[in-house]
Amino acid sequence: MPPPTPIPIPLFASTQLNLLHEEHAAEVSSSKLASTAATVSPSTRRTLQATGYALTGLILSQCRTGLGGRVVGEFAPDPAVTSEEFRSEDGTPRFGSHGLRVGDVVRVSDVAGTGKKVGGKDKEKDKDAEKGGPEGVITRTGDRAVWIAFGRPGGGGMSKEDDEGVEELWGKKLWAIKLANDVTYRRMRQTMEKMEKMTETDYSHFMRVAFGHTTPLQPDTEACGSVEFTDPTLNDSQKDAIRFALASRDIALIHGPPGTGKTHTLIELILQFVQRKKRVLVCGPSNVSVDNIVERLAPKKVPVVRIGHPARLLPSVLEHSLEVLTQTSDAGGIVKDIRKEMDEKQASIRKTRSGRERRGIYDELKLLRKEFRQRESKCVDNLVRESSVVLATLHGAGGHQLKNQKFDVVIIDEASQALEAQCWISLLGAEKVVLAGDHLQLPPTVKSAGQKSKDEASKGKGEKSDAETLRGVSLERTLFDRLLALHGPGIKRMLTTQYRMHETIMRFPSDELYEGKLIASDAVKSRLLIDLPYEVEGTDDTQEPLVFWDTQGGDFPEKAEDEISKKGALLGDSKSNEMEAMVVARHVDNLIDAGVRPESIAVITPYNGQLALLSRMLREKYPGLELGSVDGFQGREKEAVVVSLVRSNAEHEVGFLGEKRRLNVAMTRPKRHLCICGDSETISHGSDFLKHWMDFLEENADLRYPDAGDLL
Numbered sequence: 001m002p003p004p005t006p007i008p009i010p011l012f013a014s015t016q017l018n019l020l021h022e023e024h025a026a027e028v029s030s031s032k033l034a035s036t037a038a039t040v041s042p043s044t045r046r047t048l049q050a051t052g053y054a055l056t057g058l059i060l061s062q063c064r065t066g067l068g069g070r071v072v073g074e075f076a077p078d079p080a081v082t083s084e085e086f087r088s089e090d091g092t093p094r095f096g097s098h099g100l101r102v103g104d105v106v107r108v109s110d111v112a113g114t115g116k117k118v119g120g121k122d123k124e125k126d127k128d129a130e131k132g133g134p135e136g137v138i139t140r141t142g143d144r145a146v147w148i149a150f151g152r153p154g155g156g157g158m159s160k161e162d163d164e165g166v167e168e169l170w171g172k173k174l175w176a177i178k179l180a181n182d183v184t185y186r187r188m189r190q191t192m193e194k195m196e197k198m199t200e201t202d203y204s205h206f207m208r209v210a211f212g213h214t215t216p217l218q219p220d221t222e223a224c225g226s227v228e229f230t231d232p233t234l235n236d237s238q239k240d241a242i243r244f245a246l247a248s249r250d251i252a253l254i255h256g257p258p259g260t261g262k263t264h265t266l267i268e269l270i271l272q273f274v275q276r277k278k279r280v281l282v283c284g285p286s287n288v289s290v291d292n293i294v295e296r297l298a299p300k301k302v303p304v305v306r307i308g309h310p311a312r313l314l315p316s317v318l319e320h321s322l323e324v325l326t327q328t329s330d331a332g333g334i335v336k337d338i339r340k341e342m343d344e345k346q347a348s349i350r351k352t353r354s355g356r357e358r359r360g361i362y363d364e365l366k367l368l369r370k371e372f373r374q375r376e377s378k379c380v381d382n383l384v385r386e387s388s389v390v391l392a393t394l395h396g397a398g399g400h401q402l403k404n405q406k407f408d409v410v411i412i413d414e415a416s417q418a419l420e421a422q423c424w425i426s427l428l429g430a431e432k433v434v435l436a437g438d439h440l441q442l443p444p445t446v447k448s449a450g451q452k453s454k455d456e457a458s459k460g461k462g463e464k465s466d467a468e469t470l471r472g473v474s475l476e477r478t479l480f481d482r483l484l485a486l487h488g489p490g491i492k493r494m495l496t497t498q499y500r501m502h503e504t505i506m507r508f509p510s511d512e513l514y515e516g517k518l519i520a521s522d523a524v525k526s527r528l529l530i531d532l533p534y535e536v537e538g539t540d541d542t543q544e545p546l547v548f549w550d551t552q553g554g555d556f557p558e559k560a561e562d563e564i565s566k567k568g569a570l571l572g573d574s575k576s577n578e579m580e581a582m583v584v585a586r587h588v589d590n591l592i593d594a595g596v597r598p599e600s601i602a603v604i605t606p607y608n609g610q611l612a613l614l615s616r617m618l619r620e621k622y623p624g625l626e627l628g629s630v631d632g633f634q635g636r637e638k639e640a641v642v643v644s645l646v647r648s649n650a651e652h653e654v655g656f657l658g659e660k661r662r663l664n665v666a667m668t669r670p671k672r673h674l675c676i677c678g679d680s681e682t683i684s685h686g687s688d689f690l691k692h693w694m695d696f697l698e699e700n701a702d703l704r705y706p707d708a709g710d711l712l
């Protein structure tokens with residue numbers, strides 16, 4: 001490998017800042033929430049409620065101290081504005097239907113728009129706050145109330161300003177509006193700003209490796225000693241990856257193709273680090289990715305702490321959450337007393353009629369909360385310090401709880417699903433890093449035209465060489481991918497035994513994308529639908545792992561979505577193919593007639609236009625059947641998967657299908673049966689990859705030609 005071209009870190013950071021700025025702007029403008037301002041007309045509020053973005057007609061009915069000293073407000077429907085239709089038999093008002101869900105971030109404001117300005121540390125927050133009202137997360141929803149824990153996720157609990165904001169809500173007519181959760185964006189931006197200002201002496205060895213200023217050190221196999229695996233089921237490639245990650249001194253990538261047990265491997269790796277007395281920070285891009293690890297690690301009796309807003313965590317993970325631990329652990333004792341006192345004060349507010357007395361109680365509460373926060377922060381610090389494994393989302397790792405914490409290793413799961421700037425939130429102080437992911441599946445979704453802004457960013461600086469140095473830096477380019485390109489395959493180990501797909505389904509992705517290295521485990525390599533643990537009839541479909549309905553010949557043409565629907569705004573310039581949808585529906589009918597349960601089948605397509613069409617045809621008929629976009633199905637699996645490719649045109653345009661990683665995701669979801677519906681004539685002209693795929697299907701799939709006349 002030739003030595004890598006070093007990337008100047010400030011230049012990288014400023015380019016990312018430009019790209020992030022553009023991405024955020026694109027996100028905000030595509031979100032209906034952008035139109036939300038402090039004074040909103042009643043009809044707009046009703047529309048926002050009807051479209052699932054708001055809940056109107058609220059009053060604050062109760063407050064108590066919740067997790068983390070946060071005020072949890074109970075909001076009930078305002079009896080003064082609740083119509084008869086929304087009253088129970090005893091006359092109690094109920095909510096009509098609304099789209100607010102547990103975990104949503106909301107702002108509660110006075111409908112009169114007199115929300116007091118709530119202070120904030122940075123300008124952006126200020127701008128938000130000017131629109132009025134405190135922000136929080138929905139913790140529970142019911143017929144007669146919704147509960148909101150104030151303080152934004154990632155905002156580090158409640159601030160004094162939040163306190164005051166909540167106090168302002170008593171006796172007012174209120175409404176709650178869903179907010180775009182921009183914590184991630186804010187944390188990425190702060191991290192990039194920090195990186196931009198760092199100088200040579202601030203750079204860690206890992207940073208220098210990551211930007212090509214130096215090469216990774218040789219793994220130290222001796223120092224990591226002999227490895228006694230706690231899990232006897234690990235396969236050789238998993239063991240090899242674990243040994244490599246233990247021995248590495250700065251960077252190790254664990255490449256986990258579909259179904260190869262990436263998380264399974266990480267659990268053992270974490271245990272091995274703990275045995276070696278290493279402190280580990282484990283992160284992932286989403287709450288689910290992190291909770292998944294907490295759930296699997298918890299039974300191993302390792303002290304773990306999960307950082308994150310309790311309302312956003314899986315219930316099974318809550319007992320390990322930092323906020324719950326501050327109440328249940330011994331260390332939490334000192335916090336408990338004060339919490340009780342706060343609750344009593346909260347309750348007494350409602351019994352007090354005099355405004356002066358009330359204000360007096362608020363003042364006392366304020367002092368108590370301050371004391372609470374001090375004690376809690378000490379307790380949090382101790383709890384985190386005593387835990388060998390700390391888990392957080394990537395943006396959660398930027399919170400105050402981890403400010404002074406040092407870790408020996410940072411592990412990022414699903415690293416190829418995270419933006420690079422997001423990874424750096426957890427990596428600025430890291431010495432050694434393990435990234436697990438698969439760069440051959442889809443990267444995170446990016447809305448802005450990243451490439452364009454990259455060119456402009458470099459042009460703006462008037463330095464042509466920057467553009468060259470930064471080649472390959474765009475928002476979509478993940479850290480996983482970039483490191484691999486920078487330092488070559490020596491820094492990675494690939495997991496090669498897969499536990500999901502029939503061997504025939506695995507063959508093409510393995511040969512074409514994973515250097516032919518995938519092996520189907522014995523347990524799955526010849527599993528068919530007919531072998532399902534419930535009764536399934538033997539048919540052409542249930543005894544066949546791979547079926548290709550080839551629609552070539554021009555009788556199954558695609559349509560641009562706006563030709564057939566006026567809903568262009570919702571579906572964009574998406575495509576659909578009605579005749580092909582009928583082939584899909586027929587295949588699903590056949591599977592279900594043979595006894596395959598709808599719950600075991602997924603129908604996926606890259607085009608939203610086609611998804612809408614398929615939903616109309618199949619959703620009501622088979623409620624258990626899963627219908628989705630290819631992108632949305634990443635990370636999932638089903639016994640049988642039917643893929644509708646849609647594209648069929650004389651110009652041989654393939655659009656979305658040109659992205660190998662999307663097709664890789666599509667074809668690696670099934671366990672026992674994959675059915676592809678598409679026009680081989682159009683598709684094989686798209687790219688070499690697509691040509692090889694069509695050739696492969698022709699040779700290896702059960703090939704069928706639908707008769708258009710038959711379907712109509």
Ligand SMILES: Nc1ncnc2c1ncn2[C@@H]1O[C@H](COP(=O)(O)OP(=O)(O)OP(=O)(O)O)[C@@H](O)[C@H]1O
Nearest residue numbers: 233234235256257258259260261262263264265499
């Ligand atoms: N060594 C092993 N022996 C037997 N089964 C295994 C082994 N490793 C993983 N599996 C199984 O393979 C499946 C996928 O494992 P896991 O959930 O860890 O994968 P993942 O990496 O999170 O998912 P994906 O591979 O889809 O990214 C699980 O059902 C798991 O039990």
